[in-house]
Amino acid sequence: MARRGWLVWVVTALTAVSGCGVIGGPGGDDQDRAHQQARDALTRYDQAVRDAGGAQSFVPVGDLTGQLGDWELANGDNNKQALLAGRVVVDGELAAGQTTGQVVWEDGRTQPVAVLSARDAIAQMNAVVGDCSGCAPLQVTAARLTTARIPTTRGPATAPAWEFTLKDTAVRLTRIAVAPAIVVTPPSWDPDQPLALSIESATGATTSQQLTVAFTGSPEPGSKPCGADYRAEAVESANAVVVIVIEKRHGFGESCADVGARRTATVDLAQPLGGRAVLDVQQGMPVALTVTG
Incomplete structure (x- = not known):
């Protein structure tokens, strides 16, 4: 499908491996802002579910x-x-x-x-x-x-x-x-200054408290120049889970090629995923989920 739709958009913004605009390390103002942004996204999504009658058995991802x-x-x-x-x-x-x-x-x-x-x-x-x-x-x-x-x-x-x-x-x-439609209106944002990495998809079982998300990150691990390691945190509601990916870079100020690779991170949930949607933190929109059980 192409173009925009009445439900959701998946934004897969590439982030330079130099780490500009990406949350790095534990704590800090950026991480606090990301958690607030996640809570705001859950509020919007929860309201959209209520407006659609409370059911989210069919939630398309992307343009309709x-x-x-x-x-x-x-x-x-x-x-x-x-x-x-x-x-x-x-x-x-x-x-x-x-x-x-x-x-x-x-x-x-x-x-x-x-x-x-x-x-x-x-x-x-x-x-x-x-x-x-x-x-x-x-x-x-x-x-x-x-x-x-x-x-x-x-x-x-x-x-x-x-x-x-x-x-x-x-x-x-x-x-x-x-x-009916679950209509989520994303907030305005600056794609050139992302607060956090955008997840592109998720994989997990509805009965599991672990969820793996995929995103674009550094091609190399944090042990190598221009590389990075990643971990993920979840902010949850009864209807959805927002995943925040946190980057730990090899070093700051490195001159690195603007090339990304597919990376994954696994996050622990407070409750099994169940029928909840997985949301991207940048715009609060659902991402495609592969259900493994």
């Missing part, structure tokens, strides 16, 4: 709007900007579709869900903030209900989705069509 095909050269820039600005309009009648469906996970689990109408799905696509002064809107001429694969806080799943045909282009748009 997708694109099939590439924009043609003749109108590609206009169409791209119109999509980013939420300028999608309906030209004529659309298929009614069905009102119920199901989400199917790769392990065979299923969950019955309510299905959005095509017009409601388009309205959610348009619920974005963007500037598209003078660009022509995208015109939807037809819609069909299908399915799409998307990562969730419980592993990859296939969910009901609308596929939209557009006027004057072969590109089609898709939109996950599950309701």
Whole structure:
């Protein structure tokens, strides 16, 4: 899936291995700020769960709007900007579709869900903030209900989705069509000055009190120049876990290449993970979870 959605965004900002803007060592103001940021993220997520009726059995990760095909050269820039600005309009009648469906996970689990109408799905696509002064809107001429694969806080799943045909282009748009939505609004932040490393995914069992998170860090361990070691801390609520990754560098002021590698860290939880989401500390958004049991 591509673009923005009504639920979640996963931000995987690369952090220079020199450690700029990264929490390092025990204690300190940055670590206190990170814990406060984590608590704020839990407050926002807990409220979003309450607003959605208290259930979080299906929580997609990433953008819920997708694109099939590439924009043609003749109108590609206009169409791209119109999509980013939420300028999608309906030209004529659309298929009614069905009102119920199901989400199917790769392990065979299923969950019955309510299905959005095509017009409601388009309205959610348009619920974005963007500037598209003078660009022509995208015109939807037809819609069909299908399915799409998307990562969730419980592993990859296939969910009901609308596929939209557009006027004057072969590109089609898709939109996950599950309701109600857990809407999390991230705070404003400066990607050039991250407070902490952004986790990209998590792995763990629902019955376990250990969780492993993956992130981009130094290619080398802390025993080598420009290297770093990592540990993780968790801030928890009944609905989610925010993981803070703390870096211990080989040394400060080293001149290092701005190259990152996939690293992992394991964190101990106060309670088994259960059905809780795992959130990234930077924006408080859920990340994809691989459930091992």
